[in-house]
Amino acid sequence: MAIHSQLILFSLLSTYLLCAFGLGAKDGKKFRVIKLTSLLPSPLCSTPKGSNHHENQKGMLKLDHHYGPCSPFGHHGKPNLRQILSQDQSRVNSLQTRLFKARVHHVEETKTTTLPAQMGVSVGTLNYIITIGLGTPKSELRVVFDTGSNLNWVQCQPCAVQCYPQQDPIFNPLNSSTYLNISCASPDCSQLSSATGFSPRCSSASTCVYTTTYGDGSVSLGYFARETLSLTPSDIFPNFAFGCGQANKGLFGRAAGLLGLGRNTLSLVSQTAKEYGKVFSYCLPSTSSSNGGYLKFGAGDVPSVKFTPMLTNPTDNSLYFLQMVGISVGAQQLNIAPSTFASPGTIIDSGTIITRLPMSAYIALRSTFRQFMSNYTMAPEFAPFDTCYDFSGKDTMTLPKVVLHFGGDVEVEVATSGIFAFVNPSQTCLAFAGNNDTSDVSIIGNHQQQTFQVIYDLTGEKVGFGAAGCS
Incomplete structure (x- = not known):
């Protein structure tokens, strides 16, 4: 009888402990059991099961981690974890500054080409790249994208002031039959102020000149222009407004430029609104070694x-x-x-x-x-x-x-x-x-x-x- 009572007591105590610590039948609602190897970085590029159906869909672009094994850039210039976290804190600080105007940088506008003060959010943590086509015939360029930016730009020949090293050949407007500079008198030129925080300048040839800077000191300055943008073979946008960078430096890795996915009228989202209805989505894979991620424009199912x-x-x-x-x-x-x-x-x-x-x-x-x-x-x-x-x-x-x-x-x-x-x-x-x-x-x-x-x-x-x- 004493043994029976002890068994009952042990059973009640076990039930109490299971409930108290969430380890009973409803354990799955509170906990996950994972293999520790799933947290470890892999040196090999992998394709998750079921991700191939994303290819060749309308408005669908494959994305890769900038420094992962699936990246065409390899490990060139890959930052270590402390550098990554430091860059992340820099972006956070610049977002806070941008939002609450705690620090305002005044830039003296001159006719000389200078590298301006830091205004936008830091870009060192823009770690996902996609491939776009620009020009006629198109040049394939790998660029980073950012929901915190509005202006779209790529590095352009002749890089009159400076260009940073990139993986793809630098875009040459002279090789495209559809490239067109935007004049200073164009209403499009005046929109730059709201997209970049800088008033546009005017070149000696009356071409609109843009300036965009970032909180970590990165910068792009050049001609504001129009060109044919190809996102997929069936998604082609003539007269796409973008920056043709002549003075560029910063933490862009080996990417050719940046696509801005913000809510401004000059962002990629706004410029493709007639086709995609101002809807885009992405999926970032669980590891940098996976190539199952994507950036998609349009609603879909x-x-x-x-x-x-x-x-x-x-x-x-x-x-x-x-x-x-x-x-x-x-x-x-x-x-x-x-x-x-x-x-x-x-x-x-x-x-x-x-x-x-x-x-x-x-x-x-x-x-x-x-x-x-x-x-x-x-x-x-x-x-x-x-x-x-x-x-x-x-x-x-x-x-x-x-x-x-x-x-x-x-x-x-x-x-x-x-x-x-x-x-x-x-x-x-x-x-x-x-x-x-x-x-x-x-x-x-x-x-x-x-x-x-x-x-x-x-x-x-x-x-x-x-x-x-x-x-």
């Missing part, structure tokens, strides 16, 4: 995508703001007031890597995550990460699910690859960070966007998230 309202901030109406309302860890909604995110707001950005949260929200996330991970050995911090673990000698790991909550009852369960950042075999860190100031905007970075189809519908003023978007 998106039955599994859930949309949250796209907001506009009058401080900078070209960025994409969302209504973030909360965070859950292990199916437990954190005690964070929605007003925490409401002011100064939350943006989603393709160029920022690590998600930045209000410090109070980050502390709540970190505290709860550490509780769920208390069985694992913590490792030293690796700035900006302060919650790191040593998984040496382990094959698998159990970690709590992390869900971001947005307006419209939209829940985005962050992929495993988006929860952790791999530093080294004995140091894997929670891949979120807190803002330094209460006036700083929250930023949903691309690390937490991995594997989702992220849809920007400017006409419908909404942003959508679809799970398993790369497959």
Whole structure:
């Protein structure tokens, strides 16, 4: 009888522990069990199953990580992790400055060709490249894209002042029958101010001259022009307005230039609106070694995508703001007031890597995550990460699910690859960070966007998230 009572007591205690720590039948709702090898970078390029159907679709462009094994650039100039995180912080700082005008750089306009002061967001973290065609006959150029930028530009011959080294041959306007400079008197020239923050200049031949600069000192300056843009063999856009760069320097790697996917009238999104309806999407793969990612223009069929309202901030109406309302860890909604995110707001950005949260929200996330991970050995911090673990000698790991909550009852369960950042075999860190100031905007970075189809519908003023978007 005593043994029977002990068995009953043990059973009750086991049930209590399973429920208390979320390890019972509903374990799958709170936790994921993953192989640690899934967090390790691979030296080989891979194609995920089911991703080939993206090829040759209308408006669909394949994307690769700038420094991954699938990149045509190889590992030339690849930054280390500390450099990447430093560049990421530089972009965050420049976004905060741009939004809240904490620091304003005044540029003296002169007739001489000079490299101007830093105005826009940093570009060192623009790590995804696509291939476009420019000119007639077309020249294929590999460029980076950025939802935080508006102007489209490529380096152009004769590079009258300077060009940085790029992988593809530098575009030569003299080889194209459809190239046309835009005059200073054209209304298109006057639109540059809102897209770049700089008033256009006028060359001695009355050609419109653009200037665009970035928060890390990168710059492009040259002629504002029109040319035929080819996104796919069937998606061709004559008279596309772009910058033909004659003075260029900065952290663009070996890319030929930049496509701006912001909300300004000169962005690629606006210039192709008649064809695509101001809708684009992308899916960033879970690792830099995967070539299953894409950038797509146009709506298409998106039955599994859930949309949250796209907001506009009058401080900078070209960025994409969302209504973030909360965070859950292990199916437990954190005690964070929605007003925490409401002011100064939350943006989603393709160029920022690590998600930045209000410090109070980050502390709540970190505290709860550490509780769920208390069985694992913590490792030293690796700035900006302060919650790191040593998984040496382990094959698998159990970690709590992390869900971001947005307006419209939209829940985005962050992929495993988006929860952790791999530093080294004995140091894997929670891949979120807190803002330094209460006036700083929250930023949903691309690390937490991995594997989702992220849809920007400017006409419908909404942003959508679809799970398993790369497959």
